[in-house]
Amino acid sequence: MCGIAGVFNQQSNSPIDAQTLVNMAAIMHHRGPDGFGYQVLDEHGVGFSHARLSIIDLNEQRGRQPFMSADEQLMLAHNGEFYDFQRIRADLTAQGTRFQSKSDSEIVIHLYQRYGLTETLKHLRGEFAFSFYDKQEDALYLVRDRFGIKPLYWTQTEQGVVFGSELKVLFAHPAVKRQFSAEGLYHQLIQVMVPGSTAFEGVQQVMPGHVVKITRTADGLNIDTSKYWDVNFPLANEYPGDEVDEQQYIDGVREHLLDAVQQRMVADVPVGCYLSGGIDSCSILGLAAAATQYSVKAFTIGFDSDAYDETPIAREMAEATGADHHIMALKANDLYDHFVQTLWHTERTIYNTLGVAKYLMSQQVKQAGYKVVMTGEGSDELFAGYPAFRKDMFLHGLDHLPEHERQGEQAILEESNQLFKGAMLAREEYVSEAFNEKMGFTPSCVQPWLSCSPVALQLVSASHREKLQHYDAGKAIADTLDADMLSDRHPLDRAQYVWIKTMLEGQILTWGGDRVDMANSMEARPAFLDHHLAEYAFTVPPHLRIKGNKEKYVLREAMKGLLPETLYKREKFAFMAPPAHTDPEKWKAVELLAEQFLNREAVEAAGLLDYDEVVRTFARHEDPDVPSEEKVQLDAVINHLLGVQVLHHHFVETDVPAMAAARAQELNWRA
Template identity: 75%
Template sequence: MCGIAGVFYNQPKHLMDPQILVNMAAIMHHRGPDGYGYETINERGVGFSHARLSIIDLKGDRARQPFISADQRLMLAHNGEFYDFKRLRAELTADGAHFATKSDSEIVMQLYPRYGMLGMLPHLRGEFAFSLYDQAEDTLFLVRDRFGVKPLYYSITERGVVFGSELKVLFAHPEVEREFSDEGLYHQLIQTMVPGSTAFKGIHQVMPGHVVSIKRVHGKLHVEENKYWDMEFPLEHEHDKDDKRADEYVAGVRRELLEAVQHRLTADVPVGCYLSGGIDSCSILGLSAAANQEPVKAFTIGFDSAAYDETPIAREMAEATDADHHVMSLNSNDLYDHFEQTLWHTERTIYNTLGVAKYLMSQQVRDVGYKVVMTGEGADELFAGYPSFRKDLFMYGLDHLPPEERAQWQAMLEKNNQMFKGAMLAREEFVSDAFVAKVGFTPSCLQPWLSCSGFADKLLARERRERMQGYDAGKAIADTLDADMLAERHPLDKAQYVWTKTMLEGQILTWGGDRVDMANSMEARPAFLDHHLAEYAFKIPPHLRIRENKEKWVLREAMKGLLPETLYKREKFAFMAPPAHTDPVKWEAMRALSRKYLNKEAVESAGLLDHEEVNALFALHDADDAPAELQVQLDAVINHMLGVQILHKHFIATDVPAQAAERAKELNWHA
């Protein structure tokens, strides 16, 4: 797990400044504090740099990246992990390959010449983002893992392409523009990004499961994007309709998840587990404990609000597995005290301070000497765990139920979902014509955020608001989705597909995952997002994912022997921090930040928001008759308003290239 950066110029003879490459690595020192490297190829206009977090092959400079092949044809910089690499190394060695290191990264240097890029990728298992330059083809490849666990950004400048693991890495290069786009700003205010985009003009993300190929032809760069993997559910009529194979699916989930966990225990450093009160992380801990000879270190976040605290159940699971349990208890003011620093790492706005809690937890993981933890992200996406999935299944997939049974479902949904209204569920039904045309309905997971468009339309500064007249956020998102992956699919499959392409990649794996974990040099490994397990899960019939209104039924049954009875029977509880308005201390901490960043001078100086509308939104929130679900929704919008102002301060008002150069000087990292 590391950070990568690089430049590929459109003219081979453009001078490459190696110190800029080093500065780009230095500004993401948090991703790789164990060393750095850079390489350029003379007269080729290409250079890579790398900040290393040593987890596999710890011995000195032997695994120092970037790698250059013996024949000088290939240059590689890799962030993440390739699992099952020992088997691949053995097979390749038997075929005549020679390895200079014990690093998992080096397998790319042997697989690519044999299979080519698209032929190689099916062999790679894990969470990764990498850059590969092929001198023979004069082509740069930027590759991202199947679910987008690892980030990778790029920008096309007048002189070429600049890329890196974080936005600040690109901004450290003086040729990269630093400016909000109107559309990017708008989507920051409504939480959900357009897949492949960022908040900033001209800055793109490599899409999950995609390769961006940048080929140089006669001094011009030709950019091509190819998808190598997607969530391919069976057609609706191909799903099993009865329960005859239920036990087979239960056993299959258990088998595939255990294999995924075992692969992610591979490391030359200790591996711990994040532990909440949900069956996802508890399953990971249970399997890890069963596969280990020594007690597993488990890390839990506790909140001072009983309605949101899952510590009691986590303790029960830790005791059941003899885990070495570390609990971090957070007070109300802890979260907003660290809000600004968290956003420097997330590089996008956050609707809930869970991201801050995860940032603080990763500090504690690092402080007790751990670099790697396994996490439960992905289980809800594979096995239909979120409240929005149950709602969509009821609305669009259970229309055959008799009236009495539909009434029972309706009552259960109302009871279970009340807590999530305004955040994970919309206060009122929101219909996007673009999604209806593309999917057949507006997925419930997007409704609470698309419904924030009414606020965002007003909050934009006047000139930006005028330029955004008629903009349809739902259409912009829907247009990125592959219609072939949605056609003739079951409604639950469609809902899971949309969530994974939007909320998982743009939220959970970003500001709730990699960015706040790697902020403290800590690698998170989400075993549920192993693509072998995922491809098996896609085949599980919808009625075995949600059964008798119980989410993740097949996973519950698969893990039944590992889970305490209270947890096995417990309904899904979305792990999130208490909204600001629920606690006066937290609310005051948020208002203190607002006085700093949302005052008239600050707002008008940034030119992003309309100060009068900012005040009007606070007044709406504070009205005596404001319903709780509206306050929850406006809490999120307030966090986003704070977020865009903070992002402006750190990435636009600040001279990031100078900041990166100063950081390199402090670290004594030099070309």
């Protein structure tokens, strides 16, 4: 697990400053503190750099990247992990291939030489993002894993393309502009992003399951994006009926999950587990503990609010598995005290301080001497665990039930999820015409955020508001979704598809995953997002994902033997940090940040927000007559207001190229 960076110039004879490449690696030293490497091919106008976190093949010289093929025709820089690489390496070796290292990364070069890129991608299993240059084609490939677990950004300058694992890596290059776009700013305030976009003008992400191919032409660079994998549910009429053999699916889920866990326990360093009080992480720990001879280290986040704290169940699971259990107890002030530093790493706004909690936990994982943990992310996406999925199932996927029964189930759902209304569930129904046209209904998962659109429009500055007068956020998101993957699918499948393409990639795997984990040089391995497991999970009939009012039914049954009984019977509880309005001390911490970043001078200098509307938003939040569900939504909006101002401070006001150069000098990283 590492960080990558690079430049591909429009003119092949255009020189590349090697020290700039090194600076780009230095500013993401947190992603790779174990060493760095760079390679410049001046006669080809391309250069890569790499910051290394050594997990597989700890030999510093042998594992150093970028890798060059033996014939020097191919260059690779890789971030992430490829599982099952030993078998692939052994198979290629038996066919006459000679490897230079024991690194999992090197398999890409040899697979490509033998099969080409299309076939190579079918062999790659894991979480990854890599850059690949082919001299013969004079082509740069930027590739991202199937779910977007690993980040990869790129932008085009007057000289060519600049890419890297984080936005700050791009901003370390002096030719890259650092300014918000009106649309990017707007989406920061409503939480949900347009897939493939960022907050910043001209800066894009490689989409999950996609390849960006860049070649030179007489007219400039040709940039082509293609999809190699997608979330492909069966057609609705292809599922078996109610007479389906449940046990077949229960056994299949168990088998595939165990294989995914075992693959992710392979490392040349110890592997621990994150442990909340949910089915997902408890399942991962239970399988990991059963599959190894040693006591697994488990890390749990605890909150000083009983309504949000899950440590009792986590402690019960740790005791049952004999895990070496570490609990990090967080107090109200801990979260906002580290808010600004967390956003340096997330590079986008966050609606809940869970991202800060995860950042602080990764610090403790590092202090405990661990570089790798397995996590439970992805389970809710595969097995319909979120309350929004149950709501859509009741509203759109149970046509055979009488209306009063469906409404009754929905009322139970709303009542049991009051804590999350205004965040995980909308305060009231929001309809997007674009979503309705694209998929037949507006999925509940995007309603809380799209419903913030009128509020967000008033909060942006007048100059940005003018640019957004005819902008439809719902349409911008819906337009990126593949109609072929939605057509003739079950309503639950359509809802899960939208979540995976929006909230999973843009939130859970970003500010709740890679960015706050790698902030402290810690690799997270989400076993549920193994694509072999995922492709099997897609075949599980919807009524076995949500059975009655029980979400993740098939997973519960598959893991029944290792889960505490209280957890097996428990309804899904979304893992969130307590919102600011629930704790006076936490709200005081918010006010202190607001004094620094949301005062009139700071707001007007940034030119992003309308100061008078910011003041009105805070006044509304402090009104004792405002209902709690609106305060949940206002908490999120205020976090976003603080967030855009902090991002402006970090990446626009600050001279990022100079900061990167200073960091390289401090580390003694020189070209």
